[in-house]
Amino acid sequence: MSKGKRLACTAAIPLLVCVITNLICMAKGVAMFESSLHVLTLIRAVANVILVTYALSINLNSGRFDFSVGSIALLSSVLSSAITLKYGLGPVPMLALSLLFGLLLGLLSGFVYITLKLPPMIISLGVALFYEGLAYSITDGHGISFINNKELLGFGTIPNYLIIIVCALIFMVILFDQTTFGYDYKALLSGQRVAVNTGIKEKKNALICYGAAGLLMGAQGFISATTTGSIQMSLNFGSIGIMFTAFLPMFIGGYIGRFSNDKLGYLLGAVSMAFISLTYVRLMVNSSVQQVVSALLLVGFLIYLNNEQRILSLFRKTH
Amino acid sequence: MKSFRKILVLALSFVLTFTLAACSGGGSSEGGSSASEGGIDDSKNVKIGVLVADATGAEALAFRSYYENYIAKQYNVTFMYSDELTDAAAEASAIDNFIANNCKAIISFASSDRPAQIRKCAENKVYYAVATGTLSDEEYAEFKDNEYYVGAIGPDLATEFQAGYDMAKFYLDQGKTKFAIFGGATPYYTDMHIYRTAGMLVAMCEAGGGTYNGASDFGSMIGKIYEMNCQLEPAKIGSVEVVSYIGGYDFDDAWFGKLAEAANNPNVEVLLTVGSGLDTFAAFKQESQQLATVDSYTSDAVAAMKSGVLNYLAGKYSASIGPIFMATLSAVQGKPIRTANGEALALSQGYWVATSAEEAEKFYAVDSSTEDPAYTRAMLDTLFGASYDDFAKFVSAYSFEEIQNLKK
Amino acid sequence: MDNEKILKREKLRRMLFSFAPAAGLVILFALFMAFAIAQDINIPYSLKNILNQSVIVIVVATGAIFIYTLGSFDISLGANMCVSALIGAMVYGRTESLVMMLGACIASAVIISLTCSVLASVFNLPVFVTTIAMLSLLNAAVLMLIGANGTGDIIQVPAEAVSSINTIQFKLFVLLAYLAVCVFAFSFLKLGRQEKFMGGNPVCAALSGLNNSKLAICAFALAGLGVGLGAFLTITYAPTLSRNTAGSVGMDVIISIVFGGMPVSGGARSRIYSASIGALSMTLLSQIMLMMNLNSGISQMVKAVIFLLVVFISMNDGRKTILPR
Incomplete structure (x- = not known):
C-alpha cells in the first residue's frame, strides 16, 4: 500500500467523524467551536479517553480483562491528593504522585495475578473491590475536595492536556514498539506457550503490563480530580463504568493500526470519540440518547470491522 | 508443596484480615447510664437498623456521624447500617436483615418503596420511622393508624x-x-x-x-x-x-x-x-x-x-434526625408519640440557609460538633413520651436561632 | 508403584480442590452460625432471608452458566432483568394477570438475550462487546419505559397482587424447577457436552461439526429464561420498580459464578451448580459482614480478600507453567 493511501486510511475515520459532527451541529444552527472552551472540552475528552484506552488495551490485547482500571484511578488520585493537600504541593507534584501510586497499585495488581495465577478477570474483580474499599476507608467515605485550590484546578489547560496526550503516546510507542519488552509482549500475544518455551519471562512481562496500565490510570485519575476539584467515592464496582468508554476507540485503533501504528490508531479513535462527545455538549443531547447513539456506533463499527470483506465485495458487485 | 504454602499464606492473611476487621467492627454501645429523669430506660441496649440510600454523600455521612458519634454515645443504642440501597428489592433485603438481627426499630433514609418498608416492619412488629423525608398524602392516609409506623420528619415537597x-x-x-x-x-x-x-x-x-x-x-x-x-x-x-x-x-x-x-x-x-x-x-x-x-x-x-x-x-443540619430518633426510641420503650387521634407523626422541617461565610461557619460549628450539636441529649430527652403538640412545637422550631433559643 | 502413588495423590488432590467451593460454602455457613449464635439473632428468619436474597441471583446465574461454558460473557444481564421486570409490570398494569406478567417477563428477557446472540452470530461480532452495547441500549430503554408509563419515577404492581406468591415455597418451587431444567439440559442432553467442548476448544469443536452460533443461541435462550424468571421473582419480592432495579445483579452474577468455582473461560470443568454455591456463599458472607457491623469500606476489602482466597483454593492447579488468560 502506498504511503498516501496509508495516510488516507489512517486519517479517514477521525476526519469523517469531524466532518459529520460539524455538519450535524451546523444543521442545528450551532457552531462546534465557538470558543476556546470547546477546544478545551475536546482535548480534555481526548486525554481522558486515550489514557483509559491505552490502559485497557495493554492487558485486553493479551486476553487479560481488567475491571480494576477505574479503581486504580480512584485510589491513586485519593492518595496523591491527600498528600498534596497535606503538604501544600502543586499540580505537578500531585501528577507525579498520582503516576507513582498508579504504577504501584498496578504492580500490586499484577503481583497478585502472577502469584495467585487466577484468571485475570477474577483478579481484577477482587482488586477493584479492594481498592474501592481502601479508598473509601482512607477518606472515611467523605471523598476528597479541593474545590478552593485554584492552583490544582488551574492545571486543566489545553497545553497541559496536550502534553499528557503526547507523553502517553510516546510512552506507549517506545515501551511497546522500541523495547525488548515490547517484542516479548507481541510474542506472548500471538503465541503464549511458544513464547514462554523460547525463554520469554512471561511473569515479568505481565507485571510490567499491569504497572504501565496503572501508571496511565494514575494520570487519568489526576485529570479527573483536577477537572472537578473533588473525588467521589465508589463502592460495589461503581468504578468499573469508565472502562466501557474505551471499547470503541480500541476497535477504531485496531482498524487504523493496519495502516499505521495501533497506538496512533487508539489516539485517533479517542479523537473521534471526543468529537462525538463535544457534539453531545453543543447540542445538549440528553443521557438516554447519548447511550443509544454510542451503543449503535459501537455495534455498527464492529459489524463493519467483522464483515469488511463481505461489505466491500457487496459494494464492488453493485458498482 | 508450593501451592500448599501459598494456601497457608493466604489463609493466614484471611485470618489476619478477619481479626483486624473484627477489632474495628462496631459493637454494642456503652453510651448512657441508668434511666434518666425523662423515663428513658438506658439499661437495655436498643438495636436500631438504619436504611441508607447514599453511603458516600456528604449529607448522609453527616447524619451517620451524628448518630454514631453523638447519639450512640449518649444513649444505650446500637445503630446497624445497611449497604447503599438503590432499589426496593435491596430495601426489602436490608429490612429482613435487620429483623433477623433483632432490631427493634428501623429508621429509613431510603425511599424506593416506603409503603413496602412499613408493611414489612409492621408484619414483624418492628417500629419504622422516616428520617429527612415524608410520605405522600395517600401513603400517610394508609399508614397513619399503624401502631408500628412512628412517623416522618423532614422536608416535605x-x-x-x-x-x-x-x-x-x-x-x-x-x-x-x-x-x-x-x-x-x-x-x-x-x-x-x-x-x-x-x-x-x-x-x-x-x-x-x-x-x-x-x-x-x-x-x-x-x-x-x-x-x-x-x-x-x-x-x-x-x-x-x-x-x-x-x-x-x-x-x-x-x-x-x-x-x-x-x-x-x-x-x-x-x-x-x-x-x-x-x-x-x-x-x-x-x-x-x-x-x-x-x-x-x-x-x-x-x-x-x-x-x-x-x-x-x-x-439540612445533621442533628435534624435527632427528633425522629427520639420518637422511635419513645415508641420502642412504650411511649409512642401520636396525635390526639392516635395517628403517626407527619412533621415538616426545613433548611438552614447561609448566604455568607460567617453564617456558614456559625452553622457548621454547631452542626459538626460531637460535644454540643444542634440537638443535645438534654434537649432530646424532653421529647421522650412528650405530647404531640410539644413534639411538633419542638420540631417546627428548626431555624438556627430558634434552636439556640431552645438550648438556653 | 511410585507412579501409581503419584497418580492416586494427584487424583485425590484434584477431587479435594473440586470440592473447595462447596467446602467454602460450608465454612461460611459455619461462621455465619457461629456469629448468629454469639449475637443471638433470629436464625430461622435469617435463613429464610438468605434464601430470599440468593434465589434471584441463583436463577439468573444458573442460566448464565450456559453462556460462560462457551467461554463467553454477558454483562447486560442486570439491565435485561430490569427491562423485563418493567415490561412485566406494565403488562400486569393492563391485564391484571400474573400469568401474563410472567409470560411478558420471560418473553422480553428471551428476546433481548436472543437479539444479542443473533446479532453476534449473524454479524460475526464478539459476544461480549455486543452485550456491552446492549447494556447501553437497555439502560436507555429503562428510562424510556419509566417515562412512557407516566407514573413518575417508578412502575408498580400492587403489593396485594403478588403477596400470595411472595412466599418461600413459591420461590423454592421456581428455583428448583428451573435448576432441574438446567441440570437436565447441561448434564443429560448433548447441549451441555457440546457447550463444554466448544468452550474448551472452539477449533476442534468446529472441526467436529459443532455450530458455535447454534450453541450460542441455545445458551442465550436458556439464560434469557433465567433472567425472565429472575425478573418475575424480583417483582414478587419488591413490586415497586425503578431505574435502579436489578442494578447490582450483573456483577453479582459474575461474582457468584466465579465464587462457585466456575472457570471463567468455560470448557470441560464448567459446573451447573457453581452459581448456586457461589450465590449462597456471597449472601452468607454479606450476612457475616453485616453482623460484624463494619465500616462499608473495610467490609468490602474483607469481601475482596475472601473472594480471592476462596477462588484461589477452588481453582488451584499447581502445574500451571503459563499464566492464565
Whole structure:
C-alpha cells in the first residue's frame, strides 16, 4: 500500500467523524467551536479517553480483562491528593504522585495475578473491590475536595492536556514498539506457550503490563480530580463504568493500526470519540440518547470491522 | 508443596484480615447510664437498623456521624447500617436483615418503596420511622393508624419547593436575570429535585413577569415539568432567562463539558443547583458568578463559602434526625408519640440557609460538633413520651436561632 | 508403584480442590452460625432471608452458566432483568394477570438475550462487546419505559397482587424447577457436552461439526429464561420498580459464578451448580459482614480478600507453567 493511501486510511475515520459532527451541529444552527472552551472540552475528552484506552488495551490485547482500571484511578488520585493537600504541593507534584501510586497499585495488581495465577478477570474483580474499599476507608467515605485550590484546578489547560496526550503516546510507542519488552509482549500475544518455551519471562512481562496500565490510570485519575476539584467515592464496582468508554476507540485503533501504528490508531479513535462527545455538549443531547447513539456506533463499527470483506465485495458487485 | 504454602499464606492473611476487621467492627454501645429523669430506660441496649440510600454523600455521612458519634454515645443504642440501597428489592433485603438481627426499630433514609418498608416492619412488629423525608398524602392516609409506623420528619415537597423558590428569589431580588440551572436527578423523576427546580422557575416567573412554557405557578409548573418528561430546556421567562439547563448525574466527559459550557457562558450571572453544587458547577464557575446549592454543612462547603466559590447554601443540619430518633426510641420503650387521634407523626422541617461565610461557619460549628450539636441529649430527652403538640412545637422550631433559643 | 502413588495423590488432590467451593460454602455457613449464635439473632428468619436474597441471583446465574461454558460473557444481564421486570409490570398494569406478567417477563428477557446472540452470530461480532452495547441500549430503554408509563419515577404492581406468591415455597418451587431444567439440559442432553467442548476448544469443536452460533443461541435462550424468571421473582419480592432495579445483579452474577468455582473461560470443568454455591456463599458472607457491623469500606476489602482466597483454593492447579488468560 502506498504511503498516501496509508495516510488516507489512517486519517479517514477521525476526519469523517469531524466532518459529520460539524455538519450535524451546523444543521442545528450551532457552531462546534465557538470558543476556546470547546477546544478545551475536546482535548480534555481526548486525554481522558486515550489514557483509559491505552490502559485497557495493554492487558485486553493479551486476553487479560481488567475491571480494576477505574479503581486504580480512584485510589491513586485519593492518595496523591491527600498528600498534596497535606503538604501544600502543586499540580505537578500531585501528577507525579498520582503516576507513582498508579504504577504501584498496578504492580500490586499484577503481583497478585502472577502469584495467585487466577484468571485475570477474577483478579481484577477482587482488586477493584479492594481498592474501592481502601479508598473509601482512607477518606472515611467523605471523598476528597479541593474545590478552593485554584492552583490544582488551574492545571486543566489545553497545553497541559496536550502534553499528557503526547507523553502517553510516546510512552506507549517506545515501551511497546522500541523495547525488548515490547517484542516479548507481541510474542506472548500471538503465541503464549511458544513464547514462554523460547525463554520469554512471561511473569515479568505481565507485571510490567499491569504497572504501565496503572501508571496511565494514575494520570487519568489526576485529570479527573483536577477537572472537578473533588473525588467521589465508589463502592460495589461503581468504578468499573469508565472502562466501557474505551471499547470503541480500541476497535477504531485496531482498524487504523493496519495502516499505521495501533497506538496512533487508539489516539485517533479517542479523537473521534471526543468529537462525538463535544457534539453531545453543543447540542445538549440528553443521557438516554447519548447511550443509544454510542451503543449503535459501537455495534455498527464492529459489524463493519467483522464483515469488511463481505461489505466491500457487496459494494464492488453493485458498482 | 508450593501451592500448599501459598494456601497457608493466604489463609493466614484471611485470618489476619478477619481479626483486624473484627477489632474495628462496631459493637454494642456503652453510651448512657441508668434511666434518666425523662423515663428513658438506658439499661437495655436498643438495636436500631438504619436504611441508607447514599453511603458516600456528604449529607448522609453527616447524619451517620451524628448518630454514631453523638447519639450512640449518649444513649444505650446500637445503630446497624445497611449497604447503599438503590432499589426496593435491596430495601426489602436490608429490612429482613435487620429483623433477623433483632432490631427493634428501623429508621429509613431510603425511599424506593416506603409503603413496602412499613408493611414489612409492621408484619414483624418492628417500629419504622422516616428520617429527612415524608410520605405522600395517600401513603400517610394508609399508614397513619399503624401502631408500628412512628412517623416522618423532614422536608416535605412544599418545603423542597420553597427551598428552590427562596434560592432563586434571593438573587432575583438583587436584580439578577440570567441563570443556569443544574436539575440534579430531575430527569430520573426524583420528586425532591423536581420540586426544587419548580420552585426556582416559579420565582423567575413572578420576577420576570412571564411563564415557563406556559406555566407560572406551583401546580402548573409541576405539571409542565412532567409534561416535558422531566427533560427541561433553557427558556426566556419575561425579563428573566434560564440561559442553560443541565440535568442528570452522568459523570462523563459530555456531562462535564455541558457544566463547563453553562458556567463559562458570559451571560450567566447565577448558577443555581438543586444539589451537588460543589461537585458540578464549582470547578467551572467564573469569579463574577454566584453559585447556590442545597447541600449539607461540611468543612469543604464552609471553605467554599469563605473563598467565594459558593455563595448560598441551604442545608439540612445533621442533628435534624435527632427528633425522629427520639420518637422511635419513645415508641420502642412504650411511649409512642401520636396525635390526639392516635395517628403517626407527619412533621415538616426545613433548611438552614447561609448566604455568607460567617453564617456558614456559625452553622457548621454547631452542626459538626460531637460535644454540643444542634440537638443535645438534654434537649432530646424532653421529647421522650412528650405530647404531640410539644413534639411538633419542638420540631417546627428548626431555624438556627430558634434552636439556640431552645438550648438556653 | 511410585507412579501409581503419584497418580492416586494427584487424583485425590484434584477431587479435594473440586470440592473447595462447596467446602467454602460450608465454612461460611459455619461462621455465619457461629456469629448468629454469639449475637443471638433470629436464625430461622435469617435463613429464610438468605434464601430470599440468593434465589434471584441463583436463577439468573444458573442460566448464565450456559453462556460462560462457551467461554463467553454477558454483562447486560442486570439491565435485561430490569427491562423485563418493567415490561412485566406494565403488562400486569393492563391485564391484571400474573400469568401474563410472567409470560411478558420471560418473553422480553428471551428476546433481548436472543437479539444479542443473533446479532453476534449473524454479524460475526464478539459476544461480549455486543452485550456491552446492549447494556447501553437497555439502560436507555429503562428510562424510556419509566417515562412512557407516566407514573413518575417508578412502575408498580400492587403489593396485594403478588403477596400470595411472595412466599418461600413459591420461590423454592421456581428455583428448583428451573435448576432441574438446567441440570437436565447441561448434564443429560448433548447441549451441555457440546457447550463444554466448544468452550474448551472452539477449533476442534468446529472441526467436529459443532455450530458455535447454534450453541450460542441455545445458551442465550436458556439464560434469557433465567433472567425472565429472575425478573418475575424480583417483582414478587419488591413490586415497586425503578431505574435502579436489578442494578447490582450483573456483577453479582459474575461474582457468584466465579465464587462457585466456575472457570471463567468455560470448557470441560464448567459446573451447573457453581452459581448456586457461589450465590449462597456471597449472601452468607454479606450476612457475616453485616453482623460484624463494619465500616462499608473495610467490609468490602474483607469481601475482596475472601473472594480471592476462596477462588484461589477452588481453582488451584499447581502445574500451571503459563499464566492464565
